[in-house]
Amino acid sequence: MPSSAQDSSQPNRYQVPESLTGVVERITYHSEESGYTVARIQSPRVRELVTVVGNFANIQAGQTLQLKGVWKNHPQYGSQFEVQQYTETKPATLTGLEKYLGSGLIKGVGPVTAKRIVTHFGLETLDIIENQIERLIEVPGIAKKRVTLIHRAWAEQKAIKEVMVFLQEHGVSTIYAIKIFKQYGAKAIATVKDNPYQLADDIYGIGFLTADKIARNVGVSPWSKYRYRSGLLHILSQAAEDGHCFLPQPELMKLTAELLSVDGHEADLEAVSTIIDEMGQRQQLVVEEGEGGMPLCYKPSFAITEKHLAQLLQQLLIRPIAVDLLRVRNWIERFTQSRGIVLSSQQQQAVEMAARSRIMVLTGGPGTGKTFCTRTIVALWKAMGKKIGLAAPTGRAAQRIAEVTGLEAKTLHRMLEFDPATMGFKRDRDNPLPYDAIVVDETSMLDLFLAHSLLKAIAPEAQLLLVGDVDQLPSVGPGKVLADLINSEKIPVVRLEQVFRQAESSAIIRAAHSINRGEYPKLEPMSNNPQSDCLHHNGGTEPEHGVQVVCELISDLIPRLGFNPATDVQVLCPMIRGVVGTRNFNQVLQQLINPPSPDKPEVSRGGMIFRVGDRVIQLKNDYNREVFNGDLGVVAAIDAVEQELTICFDGRDVVYDYADLNEITLAWSISIHKSQGSEYPVVLLPIYMTHYVMLSRNLIYTGLTRAKKLAIIIGSNKAINMAIRQVNQQQRYTRLKERLGVKMIFNGNCSN
Numbered sequence: 001m002p003s004s005a006q007d008s009s010q011p012n013r014y015q016v017p018e019s020l021t022g023v024v025e026r027i028t029y030h031s032e033e034s035g036y037t038v039a040r041i042q043s044p045r046v047r048e049l050v051t052v053v054g055n056f057a058n059i060q061a062g063q064t065l066q067l068k069g070v071w072k073n074h075p076q077y078g079s080q081f082e083v084q085q086y087t088e089t090k091p092a093t094l095t096g097l098e099k100y101l102g103s104g105l106i107k108g109v110g111p112v113t114a115k116r117i118v119t120h121f122g123l124e125t126l127d128i129i130e131n132q133i134e135r136l137i138e139v140p141g142i143a144k145k146r147v148t149l150i151h152r153a154w155a156e157q158k159a160i161k162e163v164m165v166f167l168q169e170h171g172v173s174t175i176y177a178i179k180i181f182k183q184y185g186a187k188a189i190a191t192v193k194d195n196p197y198q199l200a201d202d203i204y205g206i207g208f209l210t211a212d213k214i215a216r217n218v219g220v221s222p223w224s225k226y227r228y229r230s231g232l233l234h235i236l237s238q239a240a241e242d243g244h245c246f247l248p249q250p251e252l253m254k255l256t257a258e259l260l261s262v263d264g265h266e267a268d269l270e271a272v273s274t275i276i277d278e279m280g281q282r283q284q285l286v287v288e289e290g291e292g293g294m295p296l297c298y299k300p301s302f303a304i305t306e307k308h309l310a311q312l313l314q315q316l317l318i319r320p321i322a323v324d325l326l327r328v329r330n331w332i333e334r335f336t337q338s339r340g341i342v343l344s345s346q347q348q349q350a351v352e353m354a355a356r357s358r359i360m361v362l363t364g365g366p367g368t369g370k371t372f373c374t375r376t377i378v379a380l381w382k383a384m385g386k387k388i389g390l391a392a393p394t395g396r397a398a399q400r401i402a403e404v405t406g407l408e409a410k411t412l413h414r415m416l417e418f419d420p421a422t423m424g425f426k427r428d429r430d431n432p433l434p435y436d437a438i439v440v441d442e443t444s445m446l447d448l449f450l451a452h453s454l455l456k457a458i459a460p461e462a463q464l465l466l467v468g469d470v471d472q473l474p475s476v477g478p479g480k481v482l483a484d485l486i487n488s489e490k491i492p493v494v495r496l497e498q499v500f501r502q503a504e505s506s507a508i509i510r511a512a513h514s515i516n517r518g519e520y521p522k523l524e525p526m527s528n529n530p531q532s533d534c535l536h537h538n539g540g541t542e543p544e545h546g547v548q549v550v551c552e553l554i555s556d557l558i559p560r561l562g563f564n565p566a567t568d569v570q571v572l573c574p575m576i577r578g579v580v581g582t583r584n585f586n587q588v589l590q591q592l593i594n595p596p597s598p599d600k601p602e603v604s605r606g607g608m609i610f611r612v613g614d615r616v617i618q619l620k621n622d623y624n625r626e627v628f629n630g631d632l633g634v635v636a637a638i639d640a641v642e643q644e645l646t647i648c649f650d651g652r653d654v655v656y657d658y659a660d661l662n663e664i665t666l667a668w669s670i671s672i673h674k675s676q677g678s679e680y681p682v683v684l685l686p687i688y689m690t691h692y693v694m695l696s697r698n699l700i701y702t703g704l705t706r707a708k709k710l711a712i713i714i715g716s717n718k719a720i721n722m723a724i725r726q727v728n729q730q731q732r733y734t735r736l737k738e739r740l741g742v743k744m745i746f747n748g749n750c751s752n
């Protein structure tokens with residue numbers, strides 16, 4: 001141990017920094033987000049490998065680093081060098097060079113190629129790559145094409161380093177530096193200096209807060225108009241993330257002023273109000289008058305879309321359909337008789353309504369026969385000679401409706417033909433969908449923008465059936481379209497209420513209906529030999545016990561009941577954070593279900609390990625890869641040389657560059673919100689008081705109804721009760737319902 005090592009884990013601010021030079025042997029941990037790193041270093045001064053901890057921009061094995069910092073004694077990990085400053089020097093030994101080049105620094109060069117290059121050029125290797133890269137062709141096994149690739153990767157690496165150094169100086173982490181570089185290329189530094197708030201508009205993952213941090217470091221005044229404008233839009237974006245389409249002006253002003261306050265200096269409400277006026281005049285904001293004259297502030301795209309969606313719906317509603325109802329009734333009678341089925345009166349009403357409505361909503365809880373009824377409607381429409389299109393917001397829901405109707409069904413994005421080049425849909429008013437009748441399932445998931453795109457693509461003579469359970473969680477995106485359509489009382493709606501016998505035999509469905517009525521459900525207490533498909537485990541007193549219970553169930557009861565923990569079980573949590581949140585569960589369950597093994601390659605990104613065999617979930621719509629927010633996949637392969645990871649989504653392999661891994665996260669456990677539109681054989685639902693901010697009736701209802709064969713709720717009666725009693729916790733600001741109630745004058749001029 002070095003002589004100056006301290007016997008304390010606490011930093012001693014009076015400790016004099018020491019120097020240490022060494023070659024990075026391996027990286028134990030590196031957070032892309034913060035740059036925080038734990039690495040092992042071989043230093044000539046110390047015989048054993050040294051552990052160093054600190055923030056590093058772009059640390060690679062093989063790098064030679066000159067470090068300044070202090071020695072500390074960590075109670076668990078022992079002696080460590082805590083780095084305060086570092087500089088990189090070029091590797092001075094052949095082994096160092098080999099390690100450096102082969103560490104994944106350059107795409108296309110793995111350890112084998114690195115060894116060949118270093119064997120050939122020796123200590124001159126880096127000089128050659130820097131100044132005479134064409135000479136790489138002399139290395140056995142490197143063809144011209146590879147030289148070009150390496151050249152490009154090296155140049156990019158260098159340019160990234162420059163931008164990185166600048167951004168690091170201004171407190172930006174590596175992961176953003178790369179994104180900023182990708183977005184602006186050579187103009188990266190200039191953009192950051194001129195108006196850092198631009199980053200929040202242009203770069204996924206950089207929001208106002210990060211841009212604001214950069215702005216402060218670059219020296220932009222906290223009272224600049226750029227900052228006010230960006231802050232205001234940030235508040236509206238946050239509101240949209242919470243599902244709102246607008247904010248009342250006083251609320252927007254209050255939240256913006258809070259956000260913009262700096263070091264105890266309040267931002268001026270008056271100034272915020274002036275900016276709102278200015279932005280309104282410049283059409284950067286739409287301010288509308290709501291009830292009682294309340295000014296309501298929209299981002300323009302939200303206001304235009306909401307208005308236009310209401311117009312499109314009204315246009316559909318006023319187009320009559322000529323149908324011989326007697327013939328329809330005769331058809332229903334023949335159809336049901338020939339199949340030996342009897343429609344409930346509500347189902348009969350729904351089928352008749354589908355025959356004569358341009359647009360209608362079919363809603364109801366689980367087991368009320370929505371699917372059964374949809375199948376009958378589809379059969380009727382087919383008998384009427386209509387060309388039918390089926391779709392749903394998610395791939396899984398589309399697959400399910402295809403199975404039950406026996407017809408092809410697509411995701412809405414596919415049906416509307418999303419074009420990544422324009423980031424828009426090819427199907428629209430000028431190029432409508434080629435169907436006479438369209439069924440969309442799981443419409444509780446339709447947000448404002450998707451609903452608008454759908455309505456825009458419906459041919460004027462076509463019919464639209466929207467099926468969904470309005471009591472489920474509303475869409476992830478802004479709006480509560482299904483609820484607004486129903487509550488407007490302008491759209492024909494059939495609400496199915498009777499639970500059918502087959503469904504009634506499922507305790508999951510009975511429990512879901514009880515919860516929906518606000519009653520505590522009948523749940524079978526946990527035992528070794530459960531009889532019901534809906535079980536309750538009290539989960540112990542502490543959240544930690546919940547984690548233990550879930551692990552025990554997955555290791556013991558679930559396989560005993562014939563389910564496969566790796567494919568059949570989904571742990572659904574109300575929250576991401578906390579002991580019983582998805583993030584912690586993912587680590588624990590990964591270790592349990594897919595532990596490390598020499599034959600399973602893995603990569604660490606953003607503090608998370610992705611391993612072959614891991615279940616993962618896509619976090620954003622990626623139109624190029626055709627993978628959408630909420631899609632579940634399994635890591636099929638990891639290529640450390642190409643720095644690529646292959647994920648299999650429902651039988652389709654999709655390749656991700658390491659740099660894009662922030663698009664995915666582990667999915668051994670996912671949030672209930674993300675589970676909408678999907679079903680799983682087994683659902684484990686930890687519900688704890690620590691989730692109290694999130695607990696609501698439609699949350700537990702949605703989670704429970706994702707289970708097809710077995711649901712186990714883990715948690716105290718108190719927490720379950722709290723969830724059931726919490727209704728309408730998340731009121732969303734939308735005006736679709738009001739707009740549908742307003743008589744509109746059509747001038748044929750509402751294109752968008």
Ligand SMILES: Nc1ncnc2c1ncn2[C@@H]1O[C@H](COP(=O)(O)OP(=O)(O)OP(=O)(O)O)[C@@H](O)[C@H]1O
Nearest residue numbers: 342343344365366367368369370371372500502503
């Ligand atoms: N009129 C009917 N006569 C006999 N059985 C029916 C009738 N309607 C529905 N069922 C049966 O009730 C059960 C539930 O119906 P269905 O699956 O259509 O409900 P759902 O509302 O789509 O449920 P979920 O939302 O859970 O998918 C099914 O087994 C279905 O065959």
